[in-house]
Every structure is written in structure tokens, then in C-alpha cells.
Amino acid sequence: MSNTTSFIAWISIFKVGCSLCFPAENNIVINNSSSSLIVVPSNLRKQTKILDLSQNNIRKIHIQDFASLEWLRSLNLSINRISNVANASFRFNRKLECLDLSRNELSNIECHFLNNITSLKYFDISSNRFLSLTLGKAFGFLKNLEYLGLGSREAIKLQKNDLKEISRNQLQEVSIGLKYLSEYELGTLLVLRTTKLHIVLPSAGTSALLNKVLHDAFTSSDTLKLSNIDCSQTCDNYINGFKALGNVRISTLLLEDLTLSWLQFTSILVPIWDTRIKNLSIMNLTLNCIRSAFQHSDRVLETLIFRRIGSSVFYSKLSLYYDFFFKLKVVNLTISNSGMNIIACPEQGNYFKFIDLTDNSITSDFFFQDCKTLNLLETLILQQNELHQFYKLSTMTRYMKSLKHLDASQNKLTLDEKTNCLWTNSLKKLNLSSNRLTDLIFTCLPSNLEVLDVEKNNIYIVPQGVNNLEMLRELYLGSNKLVRLPECSNFRNLEILYVEGNSYQEPSSHFLQNCSRLTKLNAASNPFACTCHLRDFSRIKENTQVELVGWPESYQCIYPVNLRGTLLKDFYLSEVMCNPVLLLLIILSSITVLAVVMGLTCHFLDLPWYLRMIYQWTQVKRRVMKTDLQQLHENCVYHAFVSYSEQDSGWVKEQLLPNLEERENPFRICLHERHFIPGKGIIQNIISCIEKSYKSIFILSPNFVQSEWCHYELYFAQHRVLSEQSNNLILIVLEPIPQYMIPSKYYKLKSLMAKKTYLEWPVDKSKQRLFWANLQAAIGIKITAETEETLL
Missing domain, CATH: 3.80.10.10 (Ribonuclease Inhibitor)
Structure with a gap:
């Protein structure tokens, strides 16, 4: 073969x-x-x-x-x-x-x-x-x-x-x-x-001229090709030339571009058949209808090929047609691209081992059905015909006891329901590519197959439990509609698997675990979704010795969009992102570490101090809760309490107090140096002054944030605002304060400056009048006469 x-x-x-x-x-x-x-x-x-x-x-x-x-x-x-x-x-x-x-x-x-x-x-x-x-x-x-x-x-x-x-x-x-x-x-x-x-060959000439050329041609080489046998005018010279052949050297003869009648064709073919030629190929044959039987010697030809025969040859008497093609004593017969639409079962005693009927019009309705004479046939090729019924294709083979290779690709085969197909047990290689077959095909396959090609069909899945293909070594499933890879447990002897050009997105490398004999894999040109499920598969080249066809250029991410076009070999996701248990452990560990760090941070950032401040303010809050808001306003003694750093006292005494206390309706301003009661605790004095003041004015500057007492005053004033649900804080920025200069424990100050509108002291004197007007308007409150008398 x-x-x-x-x-x-x-x-x-x-x-x-x-x-x-x-x-x-x-x-x-x-x-x-x-x-x-x-x-x-x-x-x-x-x-x-x-x-x-x-x-x-x-x-x-x-x-x-x-x-x-x-x-x-x-x-x-x-x-x-x-x-x-x-x-x-x-x-x-x-x-x-x-x-x-x-x-x-x-x-x-x-x-x-x-x-x-x-x-x-x-x-x-x-x-x-x-x-x-x-x-x-x-x-x-x-x-x-x-x-x-x-x-x-x-x-x-x-x-x-x-x-x-x-x-x-x-x-x-x-x-x-x-x-x-x-x-x-x-x-x-x-x-x-x-x-x-x-x-x-010469288009014209004497019989003697052609005799000489053919004599030398048939004895000069092992393989001879003769072209241009045109008998449209006369054929006697060609016929005489072939009849004059004696002992020939060649074993292979190709005849190409022949135009002649059936009688002329047989007159040339008979003397060729009687020579020692083993292989004969006839291409581009224009021949009229068969009108008589072909009588030839009993010599068996090794190979006979007919390619591109004029269609008129198949409109003759069927008996003569069968006599010519299937009474030939030939081991390997090819009839391709010749318009054949029907073929009969050869008689008993034929020598056929190889039959190729590619590119004809043969249907499966009558083709070799119940044919019991092809006992020697090993290879049958039926590419590019009109075969439709897959079940009849299987029954056609049941008496072909020697058939090993069947090629029915590029037809229109379908299988619409689950059935038990009748195959010959000898079949080893089956090509069903480019048909219309679905998943049901796996219910109707011969059990001893070693090679199966079902590329370019309509297969979505390979059903689980396919247990009749234990001998399968090669499986070709490319260009189908597979949504997942086949389970290798169905094909334990599989060595070659082609699944390129399908629809699966996240193949797992685990399918290889049951494919211990797999040596070659083609999974290229699929719409890979580069997620955690694909992570192991993307490392398949590193983790196995399997030959990966098309790697790496034909293995690219399609989803998600931001990874489209990325080669699988360059795709990476960490173990943490793809392992929920590990991710949970890391999160819990991080929370524990964060809690410890926060505890230590609070310890070193005066947490006890904050606790004392909270305790003392709760005492103030208890007293405030006993007095309603109207009563609280009526009990105000001062218009405003001013908190400032000693380094800013000059501005307070030279600018602030004159503009607030020396006006037509002067404000009463509370200052720590004038109104704190000697012998009383500083914190109690701060709380008392804030409670007796309607507003609290804070003079903010880099000096302010360096003062510990200013921090206390701000702390309690802010808590008063929260307790009374009022808006009694006035912030005056005397000098800009860079964020990096504000200590971490002044986070409340940062928050206030971010959320609350504050007044900036303008250096330009023309703008200072507006500044004082805004400040006086912000304080604006009348203290009752009773309160004033009490103060006096």
C-alpha cells in the first residue's frame, strides 16, 4: 500500500x-x-x-x-x-x-x-x-x-x-x-x-514516427508520462504505435489529455494492459459512451487511476459500465472527479484492496449495500460525494471483513437518532470530517477504531460513558462547537488529541490526569477566558511533556476584554487570588496584625488621655442635659471665649480685643488670663468658661497646634457643639498651618478645617474691615440684662 x-x-x-x-x-x-x-x-x-x-x-x-x-x-x-x-x-x-x-x-x-x-x-x-x-x-x-x-x-x-x-x-x-x-x-x-x-506526443505525423518515439519512450525510464493523444481527426497512428510495443522497461505509465472514442480508447488500452506495466494513470480523458465490453488479458494491474473523465461515459448501458470498471483485475482503483452517481457490487473473485471514489456524485442509498464480494478491500475513500445517511454507511461495511480505513469526509452525512450501527470489526481508521454530524455520532461508532476524525461537524460535547472506544489512539475534533474538553477516561489509550477551533473557554489541565499516554495536543484558536479556572492550563507546557501544537502564538486570551490578545504563556494570576481558603487566612491574619498595631499605636499616642477627656466631658454633658437650649442661651455670661497660644497674645490684645470690646455695642470676651478662677483646676476653668460663653473663638496658627492647653480647649468646645446641636465654633486662621505640622492627636482639628468654614486674617489692611464685620456678625447675640447685672 x-x-x-x-x-x-x-x-x-x-x-x-x-x-x-x-x-x-x-x-x-x-x-x-x-x-x-x-x-x-x-x-x-x-x-x-x-x-x-x-x-x-x-x-x-x-x-x-x-x-x-x-x-x-x-x-x-x-x-x-x-x-x-x-x-x-x-x-x-x-x-x-x-x-x-x-x-x-x-x-x-x-x-x-x-x-x-x-x-x-x-x-x-x-x-x-x-x-x-x-x-x-x-x-x-x-x-x-x-x-x-x-x-x-x-x-x-x-x-x-x-x-x-x-x-x-x-x-x-x-x-x-x-x-x-x-x-x-x-x-x-x-x-x-x-x-x-x-x-x-506529436499532434500529427506518420505511424512510423510515432512508433519510434513510443518504442524509445517505453524503454528509456522507469516512469513515463505521455500527453496530447488527440484522436478527434484520426487515431490510427497512435493505435499502431501502442500495438507495436514489445518488451517495455517502464513500470508506471501516465496518460494525460486524451480525446478519443470508446473503441479508440480500448484499442490503446489493450496493448498497454498486456505489457509489464504495473501502474496506469489516465487523466483528463474525454470519452464518448461505452458501447462494447472491454476484453483484456487476465494480468492483474497493481494500480489504475482515472481522474477527470468526461461525464458522457456514465450515460451508457449500466452492464457495460460495470463490466469496464468492476470487472477490471486491479488491486488499487481510483476513479475521481468523474461525475459517477452510482456504483455496483463487484463480482466474486475481484482483487480490490484499495478503492478511491473521490469527488463524484455517489449517494449512500444503493452504494455497496449488502455487498459480500469485497473480501480483500482494505481502504475505501469516498470524499466529496453525496452521502447522506450515516446508518447506511455503516451497514455498507459489515461484510467487508478486511476493511481497515474508511474515508467519508466532505459529504452530507447526518445521524438523527440513537441507533446500533452495523460495522465491520476490522475497521481501524475512520474519517468523517466536514459532514453534518452531532453528538449522537459517538453512539454509532465501530468498537475497534484506532483513529477517528470528526473535524468540522456540529459536535457540542463528547458524551460521558463512551466505553466502546478503548483502542482509540488518535481523535480529531477540531472546528466543531465543543463547550468542554472530552473526558480522557473514555479513551484510555489516546495518544493524539486535536480540539482546535472550538468554543470552550476554560479548559482545565486536570483532564490530562486520565490521559497518561497522551503525547500530542492541539487546543489552539479557542476563545480562552483567562480566569482562575484557566491558570493551571496556561502552565500545561511547563508541567507536562505533551507536545502542544501551535504553542504559544495560537493560544490567546479572548476574555476579559482587558486581557484580549494576551498569550496564555504570559497570563498569570497569583495563588492568593485563586484560592479562597488561603485568601481568608490572609485576611484574618491581616486583621489580627492590624488590631495589634492599632492597640500599640493607641498606647503610644496617649489613649489614656483621651479616655480621661471623655470621662470629664460626660460629666459636663450630664449637666447640660438638665438645662434646655433656651435656658442655656439665657445663662450665657460672655459673648465668646477666646482660645489662643501665648505666642499669639500680642495679636489678641492689639487687634482682636479692641475690635470686639471697644465698639458701640461691645462684646464680652472671656480670656483665660482674666477669668480663670484661682485655685480651681485648669480643666474645670476651661469647661466653665466654655459653658458661660455663647461662642468659642479659636485663633489657629502653628503656635496653637504646639500648645497642649489649646488642644484641651478645642476638644471640649467641639464636644459642646455636638451636645447642644449648635454651631458655636468660630475658627480664625491667623497664619497658614501646613498639614504636616499638625500632630496626629489633632485629627479633630483637621476634620474641623475640612468641614467647617473658617475666617482668614488678611494681611492687606483694606480687607481687614470686612474681616471684623464678618467676625462680629458670627458672634451676634444679646446677653440678657439679668446676666449682665449678675456679671457686674
Whole structure:
């Protein structure tokens, strides 16, 4: 089977174009194809390695055109109008390995410009206007050449000496266009030493000419590709040429671009079938209806491929159709891109091990149902058809006792209800990607599967308890609608898991605990929510030996918005934020430490003093509570009690007292130095004066906050305000007090200055009159006559 797979892959890329010689990654690529250029651009980057100038109007290559591109490795100049290439055009391009000059106007095949590029591996000068294919001596220096494309759009002759310059080189592939061949010397192609040979056959010519070409072509290499078999006018020369084949060397034959009738086709196919050829591929076949059975020898062909067959072939008699395709003695059969819509069960005794029916119109209603003759079939490929009923797909396989690989991808398969599907027990690999399947698919799978591909379906979850897939090693679930990762407990032997491009946001790394054999994981391109639930998964690359496909560039946060675009490898949340128990312990510990600190702070910041002040004020409050507010006003002796620092006494005596006591209606001002009663405690005097005064005026300055007694006076005055629910505090800022100068125990002063409007003493004399007016208005109260008499 490995030989069949390599053959099928090879025929699809028989000739690798120059532009594909090197991958684009790690190379500087410039593509100026189809740019209407008439000369080679002069501003090409010096580091260019791959340059495409195809499909332009360039007519000539000059010496200086590529002189600066010393790193150039691949150059495509095909489909231009180049008629001349200067001899030293590539002398500075010694690393050049690919050069395509096909489909131009070259007439001289000497190609002296090749002298400087001995590293060349790929060289194509086919479809030019050579009058002869006599290769110049420059070809003899191409010791590393692997691919050579030759050919002309002019009538040419081909002789042995024409190819002698490359006769000593072992090539991988040679392509020669002989569409306009007029004369051929027998044995010319035998000069070549090549593994693969592609011949574009002459469109016209004598039977003898085609006989010579085909004779040499079939004996010159291991693999032969023949193109341009056009029998729209006559086919006798081609038929005679194939019938004249004797012993052939080739084991693989590719026929491409055929236009002929069914009779002409079978007349060519029969002699080919009778040769030693093992692998036959027929592509781009335009064929009319099948009208007769195909009679061929009993020899078994290893591989037969039909690709892109004209649709009219399938509108013939079904019996002849079946006879042709499924009575063939072939081990590996491919019929692709050919419009087939029905297929019958082969007769007993067939040799089929591999059947590929890709890109047709086959439905599952009648396809191989109850077919018991495919006992040897190991691989069945049904990609890109019209299969709908998944249940019938399973029943189709139940008699295929050797089937190991089934590919039904890119169909329209559905499964609408839970059912017991009838599978063959031999099936190991199942590809159901690009269908319309849902979660129910996991109730209808063969038990011995080792590889399951259900990518690009409508699967939301993998149901728990899927216990019939113990042998599964590879599971592909990409591009579905998964909202969570599958439980690995369902697939204990799983080694490869692909779940990229789904809808889950917070996969946990714990799912790996039951996947002890997992070696490869693809979880890229999902809408990851970078939260605590994702924290362990984001460290998966560090914590496991599993190969993470697409890491790190395809693993990005989508939610929350502030983390969108962040790579998972850069996403981090601390243990504290994601562990509630640890967070609670830290909070409790912090509260305990804070309480201890606060206790110690209070101890060192005179907490006993505050307690004494509270006790004494409660005594005052008890007395105040016995007198109502009206009585308290009637008992006022002084208009205001003034609290100030001794350092500010000069301003009090020179400014404050004259403006309050020497007016027409003088205020009675209480001062500690005049009205404190000797022998009585200072605190009692303070409380007494505050109680007998309607207002309390505080002269604030840096000196004030340094005075211990001023603090007491402020303390009791503030508590009076709170007790009486009055507004009897007047603050006068004599000098600005910076916040840093106010001791911590004066926090009440800070609070008062923040909440209460205060008066500022203006230095400007013009503003002082307004200051006194505001102060007098703030004091404004009349003391009763009885009170005055008592005072006197």
C-alpha cells in the first residue's frame, strides 16, 4: 500500500514548478508576476532568494539585471517575450538552483549563460522557438541538474547527437515537448539517463514516427508520462504505435489529455494492459459512451487511476459500465472527479484492496449495500460525494471483513437518532470530517477504531460513558462547537488529541490526569477566558511533556476584554487570588496584625488621655442635659471665649480685643488670663468658661497646634457643639498651618478645617474691615440684662 500511496501522490505533482522549489519561510520572496513589466526592475532587494517575474512583457535579459542578487536561488521568467539572454547574465548568481525560461521567444538553445551557474538543479526552456534541440556544451557543466524541460513551438528534428551533452548526467525527470516533431532518429531518447520521462506526443505525423518515439519512450525510464493523444481527426497512428510495443522497461505509465472514442480508447488500452506495466494513470480523458465490453488479458494491474473523465461515459448501458470498471483485475482503483452517481457490487473473485471514489456524485442509498464480494478491500475513500445517511454507511461495511480505513469526509452525512450501527470489526481508521454530524455520532461508532476524525461537524460535547472506544489512539475534533474538553477516561489509550477551533473557554489541565499516554495536543484558536479556572492550563507546557501544537502564538486570551490578545504563556494570576481558603487566612491574619498595631499605636499616642477627656466631658454633658437650649442661651455670661497660644497674645490684645470690646455695642470676651478662677483646676476653668460663653473663638496658627492647653480647649468646645446641636465654633486662621505640622492627636482639628468654614486674617489692611464685620456678625447675640447685672 505504501507504493500505491507514493504513486498517487507523485502523479499529481509530476513536474514541480520553479516557484515551488523552496518554501517561502526563511526566504525573501518577491512576486512581480503579471505586472506588465517590460524590463527587469532595478530596485530589487539584494537579499532576495525567490523572484517571480513570470507573465510579463520582458524581451531581453541584460548582464546587469541580476548582478546584485548574489543570494538568488529561484528565478521564474516564464511566459514573457524573451528572445535573448546575455551570456554573462547570471555570473554573479552562483547559488541559483531553479531557472524557468519556458514559453518565451528564445531561438538559440546553445544557452551560453549556463556556464556561470553550475549549481542549477531545475532548468526549464520548453515551449520556445528553437529550430533545433541540439543542446550546447554549456549543458555538460550542469552536474547537479535534476530536472530539465525542453521543447519548441516550431517544427523540429530530433537526433541522438542533440542530447549527448546531458547523456552522462543522471537526472530525476526530463520533459520534452515534441508536439511539432517532424523527424526522429530511433534511439535518441535512450541517450537520456532519467528516472521519469514526460513526452508531449506529436499532434500529427506518420505511424512510423510515432512508433519510434513510443518504442524509445517505453524503454528509456522507469516512469513515463505521455500527453496530447488527440484522436478527434484520426487515431490510427497512435493505435499502431501502442500495438507495436514489445518488451517495455517502464513500470508506471501516465496518460494525460486524451480525446478519443470508446473503441479508440480500448484499442490503446489493450496493448498497454498486456505489457509489464504495473501502474496506469489516465487523466483528463474525454470519452464518448461505452458501447462494447472491454476484453483484456487476465494480468492483474497493481494500480489504475482515472481522474477527470468526461461525464458522457456514465450515460451508457449500466452492464457495460460495470463490466469496464468492476470487472477490471486491479488491486488499487481510483476513479475521481468523474461525475459517477452510482456504483455496483463487484463480482466474486475481484482483487480490490484499495478503492478511491473521490469527488463524484455517489449517494449512500444503493452504494455497496449488502455487498459480500469485497473480501480483500482494505481502504475505501469516498470524499466529496453525496452521502447522506450515516446508518447506511455503516451497514455498507459489515461484510467487508478486511476493511481497515474508511474515508467519508466532505459529504452530507447526518445521524438523527440513537441507533446500533452495523460495522465491520476490522475497521481501524475512520474519517468523517466536514459532514453534518452531532453528538449522537459517538453512539454509532465501530468498537475497534484506532483513529477517528470528526473535524468540522456540529459536535457540542463528547458524551460521558463512551466505553466502546478503548483502542482509540488518535481523535480529531477540531472546528466543531465543543463547550468542554472530552473526558480522557473514555479513551484510555489516546495518544493524539486535536480540539482546535472550538468554543470552550476554560479548559482545565486536570483532564490530562486520565490521559497518561497522551503525547500530542492541539487546543489552539479557542476563545480562552483567562480566569482562575484557566491558570493551571496556561502552565500545561511547563508541567507536562505533551507536545502542544501551535504553542504559544495560537493560544490567546479572548476574555476579559482587558486581557484580549494576551498569550496564555504570559497570563498569570497569583495563588492568593485563586484560592479562597488561603485568601481568608490572609485576611484574618491581616486583621489580627492590624488590631495589634492599632492597640500599640493607641498606647503610644496617649489613649489614656483621651479616655480621661471623655470621662470629664460626660460629666459636663450630664449637666447640660438638665438645662434646655433656651435656658442655656439665657445663662450665657460672655459673648465668646477666646482660645489662643501665648505666642499669639500680642495679636489678641492689639487687634482682636479692641475690635470686639471697644465698639458701640461691645462684646464680652472671656480670656483665660482674666477669668480663670484661682485655685480651681485648669480643666474645670476651661469647661466653665466654655459653658458661660455663647461662642468659642479659636485663633489657629502653628503656635496653637504646639500648645497642649489649646488642644484641651478645642476638644471640649467641639464636644459642646455636638451636645447642644449648635454651631458655636468660630475658627480664625491667623497664619497658614501646613498639614504636616499638625500632630496626629489633632485629627479633630483637621476634620474641623475640612468641614467647617473658617475666617482668614488678611494681611492687606483694606480687607481687614470686612474681616471684623464678618467676625462680629458670627458672634451676634444679646446677653440678657439679668446676666449682665449678675456679671457686674
